[in-house]
Amino acid sequence: MDVAVIKYNAGNVQSVLYAMERLGANATLTDDWETIKKSDKVVFPGQGEASTAMKYLRERKLDQLIQSLEQPFFGICLGLQLLCEHSEEYDTSCLGVFPIRVKKFPSVEKVPHMGWNNLEHLKSPLLKGLTDSDYVYYVHSYYAEVDPRYTIATSHYMHDFSALLHRDNYYAMQAHPEKSSRVGETILTNFLNL
Structure with missing residues (x-):
């Protein structure tokens, strides 16, 4: 299976490439239109x-290109935020795949939110085999609001936020x-099996 990992000068892509390869995917870091369009995921x-x-x-x-793709597409961390409509980070218009706003955590507590936190309210085949007691690893200062149309799991830090989103593909x-041990590997495996 060919997986295109989109290159856009963001950090933390190498660990995702390694995770994909560990799971048997042929992963390529690229910003080439044709390579991305022809990939399976x-x-x-x-x-x-x-x-x-x-x-x-x-x-x-x-x-x-991202807005026109039809194969299964998976945004991670900043990737999730960029798929939303707008980010409070430098008042940025984003891709708008999810009509959701990205907000900054208030600085009344430690920001960024860093460490392990459990997933709640799971509702997607992407989360098959997981429960509300499963934990994933976070590092983020901004969060996507919860939207009942697109939020398929939440987490809580100061308040609930969208842990995972889904719309169409x-x-x-x-x-x-890629840093969330067995739980993360389960989610990536489920994505590859979509």
Whole structure:
């Protein structure tokens, strides 16, 4: 199976490439339109800052490509946030796949939210084999609001936020599955099996 991992100068892509290969996928880091369009699955990982990432995507017209893809697509961390409509991080217009706003955690507690937190209210084949007692690893200062149309799992830090989203062929996860041990491997395996 060929998996295109979208290159857009965001951090933390190497661990995703390794995770895909451990699971038997042929993963390629690329920003080439044809390679992405021909792949069986697309992964959109990253850590970084929303406005810089969107600038890179727009300059290469990858924003238009991402919005037109039909194969299973999985955004991770910053990838989830960029798939939303708008981020408070430098007032950034994002891809709009999910009509959801991304907000910054208030600084009344420790930000970024970093560490292990459990998933709740699971409702998707992507989460097959998992329960509300399963934990995933987070590092983020911004979060996607909960939307009953698209939120397929929540987590809680100060308040509930979207842990995972789903719309049509697009899936996204705020935590890092590649750093979330058995739970993360289960989610990535389920994605590859979609």
